[in-house]
Amino acid sequence: MGECLMFGLDLESRCLAAVQAEEEKTQFLIGTHNxxxxxxxxxxxxxxxxxxxxxxxxxxxSRIASLSFTHPSGEVRAIASCPTNAALVxxxxxxxxxxxxxFGVFLWNICDDKRSLEELSKVESDxxxxxxxxxxxxxxxxxxxxxxxxxxxVASSSIQASGKLPFDQDDLQFHSGTWNPHSSNMLALPExxxxxxxxxxxxxxxxxxxxxxxxRCMFVDFNPNLQHVVATCGDDGAIRLWDLRKPTDPLISQxxxxxxxxxxxxxxxxxxxxxxxxxDACVVLSCAQSVSSEAVDANEEDEKGEDEQDEEEVATLADxxxxxxxxxxxxxxACVWSSADPWAFASLSFDGRLVVSRVSxxxxxxLMQL
Numbered sequence: 001m002g003e004c005l006m007f008g009l010d011l012e013s014r015c016l017a018a019v020q021a022e023e024e025k026t027q028f029l030i031g032t033h034n035x036x037x038x039x040x041x042x043x044x045x046x047x048x049x050x051x052x053x054x055x056x057x058x059x060x061x062s063r064i065a066s067l068s069f070t071h072p073s074g075e076v077r078a079i080a081s082c083p084t085n086a087a088l089v090x091x092x093x094x095x096x097x098x099x100x101x102x103f104g105v106f107l108w109n110i111c112d113d114k115r116s117l118e119e120l121s122k123v124e125s126d127x128x129x130x131x132x133x134x135x136x137x138x139x140x141x142x143x144x145x146x147x148x149x150x151x152x153x154v155a156s157s158s159i160q161a162s163g164k165l166p167f168d169q170d171d172l173q174f175h176s177g178t179w180n181p182h183s184s185n186m187l188a189l190p191e192x193x194x195x196x197x198x199x200x201x202x203x204x205x206x207x208x209x210x211x212x213x214x215x216r217c218m219f220v221d222f223n224p225n226l227q228h229v230v231a232t233c234g235d236d237g238a239i240r241l242w243d244l245r246k247p248t249d250p251l252i253s254q255x256x257x258x259x260x261x262x263x264x265x266x267x268x269x270x271x272x273x274x275x276x277x278x279x280d281a282c283v284v285l286s287c288a289q290s291v292s293s294e295a296v297d298a299n300e301e302d303e304k305g306e307d308e309q310d311e312e313e314v315a316t317l318a319d320x321x322x323x324x325x326x327x328x329x330x331x332x333x334a335c336v337w338s339s340a341d342p343w344a345f346a347s348l349s350f351d352g353r354l355v356v357s358r359v360s361x362x363x364x365x366x367l368m369q370l
């Protein structure tokens with residue numbers, strides 16, 4: 001593994017996002033939350049300390065600089081950075097300071113000079129929203145709760161409800177949601193142990209992967225280079241890649257973790273590299289070279305008879321474990337690639353420890369075939 005930097009927060013955290021609109025500096029957003037149900041006074045004191053923290057990694061990866069902003073609406077249960085404006089951030093909040101808890105989706109403007117969050121807009125919810133996802137092409141926001149999915153149109157200073165997906169069964173168990181980068185009208189939703197792909201325009205289900213995992217299917221990510229391929233992870237400790245056109249069997253299945261896997265993400269350029277985070281306190285880099293876009297391109301060249309061998313073979317990564325980061329001590333709930341540096345990534349464990357890592361030079365050169 002390459003360089004690792006660590007940063008510790010005072011409060012528990014499980015929400016992490018890259019600042020997508022920042023293309024020059026490696027920046028991440030963290031939302032904190034802490035629940036103490038046995039003492040309301042203590043909860044009130046802790047709630048005053050709920051914060052949103054923005055971290056900047058120096059260009060030479062020598063240190064992490066941070067700015068903290070009080071999050072006045074309670075726990076941060078989900079966070080999303082605006083794809084086009086680094087100062088805009090959406091959060092899902094849960095406030096238990098009163099006998100009747102309140103939930104909502106908020107749009108904030110980060111005021112660096114005042115060291116505060118300016119509330120631009122909010123939409124109240126009757127239930128906890130545990131995932132917010134920004135769609136860059138349409139500037140839509142998806143808010144996923146246990147059994148409902150709401151859509152919002154985001155303007156420069158407001159959130160307006162624009163629709164609700166027709167899921168009304170109380171027995172549904174949505175765990176997260178991810179927009180398809182190849183189609184702004186498709187939203188993928190892990191539900192129980194299945195994966196549902198929903199066409200927003202047609203307002204109907206377009207694909208379903210049944211029994212994607214033995215237990216809960218926790219997260220899904222789209223391959224940036226192959227529009228029909230997704231990666232899922234679940235409580236069974238597995239990471240699986242699927243072709244949505246033939247969803248009966250996975251393209252590949254790996255078990256790089258010994259416990260639940262909370263998130264999996266494709267590398268933004270080299271889709272054979274996968275980043276995952278799990279309850280085994282590990283962050284893993286794994287490879288799925290055999291089903292990547294490079295393997296598809298190589299097969300197409302072979303079929304055309306353009307498979308001339310170079311004088312010197314270039315080493316490539318094999319399927320399976322590439323690297324493991326063991327710098328966490330508790331469950332790692334989130335991992336994300338940097339928007340400014342494709343070789344940098346961050347992971348966040350429940351105790352508030354953030355680890356910023358980089359792909360090692362050896363693996364980087366193998367991926368780039370240098």
